[in-house]
Amino acid sequence: MSSVDGMRGDCGAKGDELVKPLRGRVSESSVPKRRVYGCCGSISIIDYKDVPLYLAGNPYITSGYRPKLSPLECIKSMFCWTNESINIWTHVFGVIWLLTVLLMDLSLLRELAPAPSDVIVAVLMMVSFMMCLALSVVFHVFNCVSEIVCYTTFKWDVVGVALATFTFYWTGIYLAFICYPFWRYFYWASAFTVFLVTVGLHHWDDFLTDKYRGWRMFLFVIWAIYGFVPLCHWYFLYGGFENEWVQAIVIRVIILYALVGMGFFFYLSRFPERLKPGWFNYVGSSHQLWHVFGVLSFYWWHCAGLQMFSYLRTYGCPADSPVDPLRHLANTTNSSLHPQ
Numbered sequence: 001m002s003s004v005d006g007m008r009g010d011c012g013a014k015g016d017e018l019v020k021p022l023r024g025r026v027s028e029s030s031v032p033k034r035r036v037y038g039c040c041g042s043i044s045i046i047d048y049k050d051v052p053l054y055l056a057g058n059p060y061i062t063s064g065y066r067p068k069l070s071p072l073e074c075i076k077s078m079f080c081w082t083n084e085s086i087n088i089w090t091h092v093f094g095v096i097w098l099l100t101v102l103l104m105d106l107s108l109l110r111e112l113a114p115a116p117s118d119v120i121v122a123v124l125m126m127v128s129f130m131m132c133l134a135l136s137v138v139f140h141v142f143n144c145v146s147e148i149v150c151y152t153t154f155k156w157d158v159v160g161v162a163l164a165t166f167t168f169y170w171t172g173i174y175l176a177f178i179c180y181p182f183w184r185y186f187y188w189a190s191a192f193t194v195f196l197v198t199v200g201l202h203h204w205d206d207f208l209t210d211k212y213r214g215w216r217m218f219l220f221v222i223w224a225i226y227g228f229v230p231l232c233h234w235y236f237l238y239g240g241f242e243n244e245w246v247q248a249i250v251i252r253v254i255i256l257y258a259l260v261g262m263g264f265f266f267y268l269s270r271f272p273e274r275l276k277p278g279w280f281n282y283v284g285s286s287h288q289l290w291h292v293f294g295v296l297s298f299y300w301w302h303c304a305g306l307q308m309f310s311y312l313r314t315y316g317c318p319a320d321s322p323v324d325p326l327r328h329l330a331n332t333t334n335s336s337l338h339p340q
């Protein structure tokens with residue numbers, strides 16, 4: 001995952017006045033290179049002051065950069081120790097982890113007698129999260145090929161982040177409003193509209209420049225705040241905190257916000273490397289922490305979704321909902337799941 005915040009920190013920065021004075025402009029041939037650990041063949045690493053401008057996004061990461069490489073060399077560089085290593089492998093292992101979890105979920109769901117749509121939602125959710133991670137891996141592996149490859153893969157990386165954010169919404173809405181179809185479609189439509197606007201704006205080149213940095217942040221903050229609207233609505237529909245299940249889910253949603261919020265905090269603040277430039281070139285940088293919190297938030301949301309689904313399978317819909325309270329239990333073969 002890269003950042004919805006924009007170019008800085010990922011692809012360098014078109015028009016980023018912060019980084020330009022900190023770098024020397026040198027020719028490719030004069031760049032000093034050092035050999036690195038790993039099965040890298042002839043690949044070497046360079047310092048921040050020597051990287052191509054489009055890779056110069058974070059001046060506090062002072063070394064460990066790959067020079068301009070061919071696509072094949074980029075793939076080989078995955079096995080080198082560079083400042084992209086942990087960015088790449090956190091999300092490679094994230095994909096493997098989520099795929100394993102999905103396979104386990106499918107066998108678990110069978111015991112809960114899901115409707116076909118439930119299985120489709122469970123699969124699409126995990127596939128969306130895995131796509132987000134995979135697009136991030138593509139960006140971090142190939143961003144040193146050229147400026148055009150860097151910006152193109154970065155845009156798709158942002159699409160992956162927007163897709164994952166939208167997935168938090170539409171899966172939550174699917175379960176939360178399964179007993180209230182009108183509101184489910186209403187919130188789906190509004191969340192999808194914000195998703196399309198977000199993706200559309202991020203494919204407009206000017207929007208990715210520093211000039212629109214504030215607007216980019218504003219867009220995602222609005223999207224995050226908007227999430228409280230269906231949450232509050234659902235809270236009252238299910239009887240508020242008097243319902244123990246509501247308590248459990250609300251706490252899980254708050255923890256999700258905390259995980260995503262921590263990821264954004266590290267990304268935007270460039271903490272901890274800004275305190276000690278050069279100390280976190282390879283391990284512990286803000287972008288790596290952003291990646292880790294991203295994977296954790298995906299896993300966490302899957303756990304919350306399973307719990308919500310388990311509740312619906314156990315208790316059905318509220319008596320005053322427009323849907324038959326037992327409708328969702330119609331396919332249940334295990335009578336112990338029926339409310340008594």
Ligand SMILES: [Zn+2]
Pocket residue numbers: 001002003087136140287291
């Ligand atoms: Zn990233």
